[in-house]
Amino acid sequence: MALAVTVIIAIAVCFLTVLFSYRYIRKNFDSIDRVLDSVLARNTDLSLEAAADSRISKLTHKAVKIIQMSEMDISKIRQEKEIIQSFISDMSHQMKTPLSSVAMYTDLLLEGNITEAEGQEFLLRIKNGTEKLQWMMDSLVKMSRLEVGAIELSPVPLGIKQTIADSISTVYGAAARKNIFIHTAYFEDVLLLHDRKWTSEAITNILENAIKYSLPDNKIDISLETLPIYTKIRITDYGIGIAPDEWNSIFKRFYRGRNAKGVDGAGLGLYLASLIFEKQGGYILVDSKPGIYTTFSMFLQNCKK
Amino acid sequence: MPILSAQGLKKYYGKEPNIVRALDGVDIAVESGEFVAVVGMSGSGKSTLLHMLGGLDKPTDGKVIVDGYELTKMSDEQLAIFRRRNVGFVFQNYNLVPILNVYENIVLPIELDGNTVDEIFINEIIDMLGLSEKRDNLPNMLSGGQQQRVAIARSLAAKPSILLADEPTGNLDTKTSQDVLGVLKMTSTKFHQTIVMITHNEQITQLADRVIHIEDGKIVREGRG
Numbered sequence: 326m327a328l329a330v331t332v333i334i335a336i337a338v339c340f341l342t343v344l345f346s347y348r349y350i351r352k353n354f355d356s357i358d359r360v361l362d363s364v365l366a367r368n369t370d371l372s373l374e375a376a377a378d379s380r381i382s383k384l385t386h387k388a389v390k391i392i393q394m395s396e397m398d399i400s401k402i403r404q405e406k407e408i409i410q411s412f413i414s415d416m417s418h419q420m421k422t423p424l425s426s427v428a429m430y431t432d433l434l435l436e437g438n439i440t441e442a443e444g445q446e447f448l449l450r451i452k453n454g455t456e457k458l459q460w461m462m463d464s465l466v467k468m469s470r471l472e473v474g475a476i477e478l479s480p481v482p483l484g485i486k487q488t489i490a491d492s493i494s495t496v497y498g499a500a501a502r503k504n505i506f507i508h509t510a511y512f513e514d515v516l517l518l519h520d521r522k523w524t525s526e527a528i529t530n531i532l533e534n535a536i537k538y539s540l541p542d543n544k545i546d547i548s549l550e551t552l553p554i555y556t557k558i559r560i561t562d563y564g565i566g567i568a569p570d571e572w573n574s575i576f577k578r579f580y581r582g583r584n585a586k587g588v589d590g591a592g593l594g595l596y597l598a599s600l601i602f603e604k605q606g607g608y609i610l611v612d613s614k615p616g617i618y619t620t621f622s623m624f625l626q627n628c629k630k
Numbered sequence: 631m632p633i634l635s636a637q638g639l640k641k642y643y644g645k646e647p648n649i650v651r652a653l654d655g656v657d658i659a660v661e662s663g664e665f666v667a668v669v670g671m672s673g674s675g676k677s678t679l680l681h682m683l684g685g686l687d688k689p690t691d692g693k694v695i696v697d698g699y700e701l702t703k704m705s706d707e708q709l710a711i712f713r714r715r716n717v718g719f720v721f722q723n724y725n726l727v728p729i730l731n732v733y734e735n736i737v738l739p740i741e742l743d744g745n746t747v748d749e750i751f752i753n754e755i756i757d758m759l760g761l762s763e764k765r766d767n768l769p770n771m772l773s774g775g776q777q778q779r780v781a782i783a784r785s786l787a788a789k790p791s792i793l794l795a796d797e798p799t800g801n802l803d804t805k806t807s808q809d810v811l812g813v814l815k816m817t818s819t820k821f822h823q824t825i826v827m828i829t830h831n832e833q834i835t836q837l838a839d840r841v842i843h844i845e846d847g848k849i850v851r852e853g854r855g
Contacts, residue, residue: 383745386715393697393791396631397662397822552809553775554760572836573853606816610808610836624812629757 356381360388367392415579420461427454464593467526471600478520480605482628486514488521489547489558492528496536503541507532512549517556517625519605524625527598528558531609531621534594535562538584538619555607555624566615575611584615598623632659633824634683634792639692641678641847652678653689654847662791665818665825667838675847676828677796683826684717684794685709697791714743718785718793718823720814722800724777726769732756732780733765739788755783758820759813775806779813786817793818795827799834811837 360381430447433439439447471478493507500507535545539562546561565584567575574580576599579592599609606626613619641653652675660666670676681687682694685701694701697716704712719725726735736756737747756762759779769777778798785793798814799807815837818825827838835841843851 382711389698390791393633393662394822400631400662550805552805554779554809555812557805557808569832572832573841608812608815608837610833612833622808624808626816627760629760629762 353381357384360385364388364392367396412578416461416465419579420458423454423457423461427451427458430454461593464597468593468597468600471523471597471604478523478601478604480518480520480626482516482518483521484514485517485519485549485556485558485625486512488519488525489528489549491521491525492532493547495525495529496532499533500536500545503536503539503543505536505539505541506544508544508546510546510548515549515551515556516628518628519607519625523601524605527601528560528623530594530598531560531623535560535564535619535621538562539564551627554627556627558623558625559620560623561618561620563618566617566619567611567613568615569613572611572613576609631662633662633697634658634660634826635695636679636683637693637695639679639682639694640690641675641682641687642690651847653682656692656844656847656849658683658842658849660824660826662824663822665815665837665839666827667835667841668826668828668844669830669832669835669841670828670844671830674844676844678847679844680794680796680826680828684719685713711743714739715788716790716792718788718790720778720781720785720793720795720798722797724769724774724781724801726777726780726784728769731766731768732761732772735769735780736783736787739784743788751789752787755786755817758817759783773806774802775810778802778810782810782814782817786821786823789821791823793823793825795825797828797830799829799831804833807831807834 430451434444434447489509493509497507532545539545543563545563546559548559548561550557550559567582567584571582575582576595577592578596580596581592595609602609602623602625607624609624610622611619612622636656636658639653639656639658640651643650643652654675656675656679658679668676668679678687682689683696685694685696685704689702692702696712699712699716701709701712713719727738730738733752733756737752740747756765759782761776761779761783764772764776764780769780772780778801782798793814795814799810802810811834814825814827817823829835841853842849
């Protein structure tokens with residue numbers, strides 16, 4: 326008798342255990358199902374469920390993050406599309422002026438009826454226009470390769486000395502014509518993570534600016550300083566300078582400084598330079614006192630020892 | 631959709647006639663992935679703003695919405711959990727736990743949330759921030775720049791979507807500041823984080839996408855960086 330009762334109780338306990346576990350698992354699966362439904366519906370309004378200290382809450386929290394990440398990707402793509410659109414409209418606008426002057430002077434030359442002096446003058450203007458277009462085309466090709474990502478920068482550990490030397494030799498002629506002396510303070514060569522060709526291109530742009538905005542018979546200082554994570558390359562000129570309220574704008578595409586009117590340029594050099602440094606995990610800062618000095622500090626990551 | 635927004639945010643201390651309006655009607659919206667610098671004199675209300683955005687303090691009036699959650703409607707306990715998972719903080723004085731070594735400080739927020747530590751991710755951060763050799767050191771063995779890098783690593787450990795930094799370079803010299811800020815920018819780009827950073831250093835704001843100027847508890851000027 327006692328045995329029968331025990332057996333019955335045992336069976337009952339087993340049955341109840343199975344029933345409750347089944348219910349518990351089902352409840353959890355239902356919760357997971359609800360969370361997944363929200364993900365499918367892109368509904369981030371899982372609200373306070375995610376802010377409790379339970380397993381389901383942690384799951385919900387991760388689900389919300391997944392939705393946000395996909396939304397972030399979408400908005401990033403949209404932004405990039407806008408950048409490209411504005412770039413195309415900016416660029417076509419910038420090319421219009423030199424192109425129309427080339428067209429106009431060509432027409433005048435074709436019509437004839439002009440003195441030889443006028444003819445010479447018109448040819449010179451056409452030459453100027455085509456040079457400007459050529460220069461813009463070159464920058465455009467570089468930019469599109471960088472921005473579209475057709476060319477991936479490949480930062481590798483390389484000595485920076487050679488890279489800086491490459492840039493200096495590129496601008497050497499331009500500096501000599503203005504009798505500007507480029508002085509490099511002695512530094513030990515260091516291995517920095519960078520793509521030599523593109524980095525040299527960026528440094529060249531900074532140096533070209535320094536020469537362009539300096540008076541003749543001046544100098545440009547280059548120095549290097551290693552910090553714990555980054556190494557800083559400083560280029561200082563003693564030219565016209567940049568007012569502090571323009572510091573944040575000068576790296577923007579097509580931006581020309583207020584002081585830069587009358588000097589040839591398209592507002593692409595600094596933009597390109599900062600893009601190149603950013604793509605390598607570095608950055609550029611500017612510091613300047615108008616009329617006294619301008620320093621560009623370029624930061625590249627040190628190689629891990 | 632902004633990841634972080636505040637509407638009509640007010641924080642008053644004391645009572646009339648001696649009332650202090652630390653924040654007096656601030657509206658702000660930060661897009662996901664943006665790096666925003668908040669600039670203002672001391673006493674302008676910028677730290678109060680940051681504390682409200684991070685759910686460290688409750689406003690007198692107005693709403694704060696972060697990641698879709700309305701912080702102003704949450705209980706203290708919910709706020710604590712929310713902060714642990716969604717927001718990383720970096721302070722001027724580092725706020726490291728002195729009796730824990732570098733590694734233990736970094737993984738503290740993960741262990742508080744009862745999760746297992748993602749060793750691969752943590753090692754990646756430690757390596758990126760140049761702390762590999764200092765792993766077992768106590769904070770008082772480190773320089774200011776190193777301590778702040780540990781604080782940044784800690785703020786990244788739980789993979790938060792938002793990083794709030796209150797004068798992160800306030801105690802550092804110019805060079806170390808530039809170094810630490812570069813790190814902040816590099817990691818935020820790499821891990822797709824949104825940063826709101828308070829500073830009074832104009833040089834540093836060059837790294838931000840947008841600069842917000844605050845005076846007497848109000849936003850006076852806003853500009854693209």
